[in-house]
Each structure stands twice: as structure tokens, then as C-alpha cells.
Amino acid sequence: MWFKQMISLDNPVRLLYHLLRAIAANFMYGFPSRGMTIIGVTGTNGKTTTTNIIARWLKDSGKKVFMFSTVNYFIGDEEFRNDTKMTSPDPFLLQKLFKQAKQKWCEIAVIETSSHAITMNRIWGIDYDIALLTNITQDHLDLHHTMDNYVRTKLKLFKWLISSTRKPGIKKTAIINLESEYKELFLNETYDVLTTYWFDYNANLKAENIQNEIDGVFFDVKIPGTVLKIKTTLRGKHNIYNILWAIWVFLTLWLKTEEIEKSIQSVWVVPGRLEEVNNYEGFKIFIDYAHTPDALENVLQTLKNINGVKRIITVFWATWDRDTTKRPIMGEVVSRLSDYVILTQDDDYTEKTQDIMKDILPGIERKEWENFWIIPDREVAIRTALLQAEKDDAILIAGKWDEHLMMTNLWPIAYNDKEVVLKVLKEIDDNKIM
Numbered sequence: 001m002w003f004k005q006m007i008s009l010d011n012p013v014r015l016l017y018h019l020l021r022a023i024a025a026n027f028m029y030g031f032p033s034r035g036m037t038i039i040g041v042t043g044t045n046g047k048t049t050t051t052n053i054i055a056r057w058l059k060d061s062g063k064k065v066f067m068f069s070t071v072n073y074f075i076g077d078e079e080f081r082n083d084t085k086m087t088s089p090d091p092f093l094l095q096k097l098f099k100q101a102k103q104k105w106c107e108i109a110v111i112e113t114s115s116h117a118i119t120m121n122r123i124w125g126i127d128y129d130i131a132l133l134t135n136i137t138q139d140h141l142d143l144h145h146t147m148d149n150y151v152r153t154k155l156k157l158f159k160w161l162i163s164s165t166r167k168p169g170i171k172k173t174a175i176i177n178l179e180s181e182y183k184e185l186f187l188n189e190t191y192d193v194l195t196t197y198w199f200d201y202n203a204n205l206k207a208e209n210i211q212n213e214i215d216g217v218f219f220d221v222k223i224p225g226t227v228l229k230i231k232t233t234l235r236g237k238h239n240i241y242n243i244l245w246a247i248w249v250f251l252t253l254w255l256k257t258e259e260i261e262k263s264i265q266s267v268w269v270v271p272g273r274l275e276e277v278n279n280y281e282g283f284k285i286f287i288d289y290a291h292t293p294d295a296l297e298n299v300l301q302t303l304k305n306i307n308g309v310k311r312i313i314t315v316f317w318a319t320w321d322r323d324t325t326k327r328p329i330m331g332e333v334v335s336r337l338s339d340y341v342i343l344t345q346d347d348d349y350t351e352k353t354q355d356i357m358k359d360i361l362p363g364i365e366r367k368e369w370e371n372f373w374i375i376p377d378r379e380v381a382i383r384t385a386l387l388q389a390e391k392d393d394a395i396l397i398a399g400k401w402d403e404h405l406m407m408t409n410l411w412p413i414a415y416n417d418k419e420v421v422l423k424v425l426k427e428i429d430d431n432k433i434m
Contacts, residue, residue: 015119036101044134044137053234064108068088076105127164129167173191212307313340313394317400324359330360333363335364353376386421
């Protein structure tokens, strides 16, 4: 641990070390990704949901799929939890899984591709066929230092897409979000197929006639020759984006429109992504990975737009050993959009919980006990939120998503937000706590 802290993440020696490991991993496992259609999903937010939607739709349509995301992965019909705490895993593990997928006759791979994976060369040897940019907002400046560096790191995936080995009958396709202020950099590259999307722009793919109903979200998507009628339980503007991205991947792979409509309805939740925990208390509980200012804004705006929600109670976290400049911005977003705020602990790694919290406090324009509490113990924080809630309130528990570990200064401990929520709900139902 001390050795890693002495060498910066972007030190050339460290980057060369990672490149050599990726090369070795590919040779060890025989470049197993060759022969598969590779779909890469990158961006600050939305990667995991989009990766899961695409992969699950493909499975529903009868395809053999290998998928790796921040929360889970699956090889063919087998699904596994991702306990590595890495969006893109160590290259030896990734290539090992690729080989297992090849042995299971997987024909398509959907890989969540982070800026860390691109910088650290973890994806070396993988020839992408479709690259999808969800969005770019502030994150990971501990590694990239500036937004320009961060954006250009994402751009490397699209340059890699163009220059990597071509496969018979497969066009190099880029899917770009026109809402991004950095879109021009990506649009200036030369792809075989370029697709754009947005709500209010002259894009290839647009969502129209959006209706937010109690039982789901309905909207239309115009595609060449027809209009798709979409119904989904995945709420919020950001999830409509996620669905648009996935639709174009389907169209690129020449899947039938009726399969698209059917598959969309089959994906009702992605673990830890605005996942609702049912209860008998009359309030709504949502668990979400939101860990950037933009993600928190999207999720909280989504909750505010749900008909009948009275108050929003947010339990959120502070990032560890990462970009510290976004911490007060996260505090401002949560304070502005929540009625009650509870600041608590998440993964600390080498930092102290109290120090992380101090970085967030400047963004919270309210004093402690003025609908704002600092409760370092995360289980106690969640318990407080549930006991504070009334009928028609919405509780957002942000940051830990579907993880089953918490990293303390000393060692990892077993922990899961949903398990804590269910435990407290049972105590309330059993009248053990009032």
C-alpha cells in the first residue's frame, strides 16, 4: 500500500507496468476477445445501467453474451456479483473471463469501460466494434488533474475503436450524446457509422411524447420506417437516455424492432441503480450509486418529479482517495434538492471519515440539526432516515449501490445498504423500534 502511494497514478513507470501486464494477460489467455463483437460503454454516469440493459436485451433475443460492469457480470446464462470494487478489472481477470466466455460460445461482449481502464491500459488487446459515450461531467480529477485530460482519455477509446482490427461484416460504430458540452471532440473523428441522440436536438435518435405515469414511463422513439412504443419502469431522464443508447446498439446489430420493445419491458431494475426497496410503511426507499454531482442531481430531480412524493430524505456519502474538488459540489446539490440531509460514511481507504466530511460541508448551506445530520456510522444513518420518514416521503440512499463490502482504514468489512434497510424495516414491522 505505501509503495503505491509513493508513485502517482499517472506515473510513466506505473503506466508501463500496467501495459506490460495487459500484454502478458492477452498472450497468456490467447487473445480470447478476438472473434467476439465488442461493445464498450464509457462516460461519467450511466455506464452500468446501459451496460446491463444492452446485455440483458441481447440475452432476451437469444444471443450468447459476456458482460462486465461495476456491479455484476455474466457469462452466457450465469450471472455473478462483481466484488472487485473495480469498473474495469485487472487485465488477467478480464482476459480469464473472456476465455471462459469464449468457451461458452459467447458471441457478443458488453464491457463497461472506465477512464481508469483506458489510462491503465487494462483494455489493451480488445478490438472494440461499438463505442458508446453516455456523458462527461466532473469526476476522477485525482487521476486526470483537469477536465481536458479526462475528456481526452475518454476520446482514446473512440480513437482505439477506429484503429483496432476490423471484423468481417461489422462496422466501427460510435454513439454520442449531443447534450455533452465536449461532443465536438468525439464528432470530429471518422467512424463507419456515427449516431447521435438527445431530447431536443437534431439527433438521429430522440425520445418524444414522454409520459411519467404511476406504473412506469412511456415514450416514442422514431427510427427509420417505424415508431417504437416504449414502456419501462426505469424512471428519470437519465434512464431514457440509457434506453436510447441501448436501442441504437440493437439497431446496429440488426435486431428486430418487436424484439426491442419486448426486451425493454423485461428489464425492470439494475442492482443499485435507483433500486426501490418495497415496504409496508407508506414511503419509498431508493438505493442508487450516485457519487458525482451530476448523478445526484439527476436522481434527486427524478424523485422530485414522481407524483405524490412529499419530502426527500437523502443519505449520501463522500468519496475516498479520489477527486476532492467535487465534494462540496455534491453537498450543494444534495442540500438544494433534499428536505432532509444525512451525511455519513462510505469507503474510507486511507482517508479518515471526518476529513472527507469536512470537505463536503462548505457546500451544505444549513447548520447541523436544521434538517441536517452528520452520522458517521452508515447503518445508524440509514436507521435514522427510515425512522424519520413519513407516508409519501422518498428516501435516497446514495453511494454504495449493490456493494457487499465497505473499505475502512484497516480492512474491508461485510456491508450492504439493502440488507441494512431490510433489517431495519423488519424491526419496524415487528414493533421492535418506534
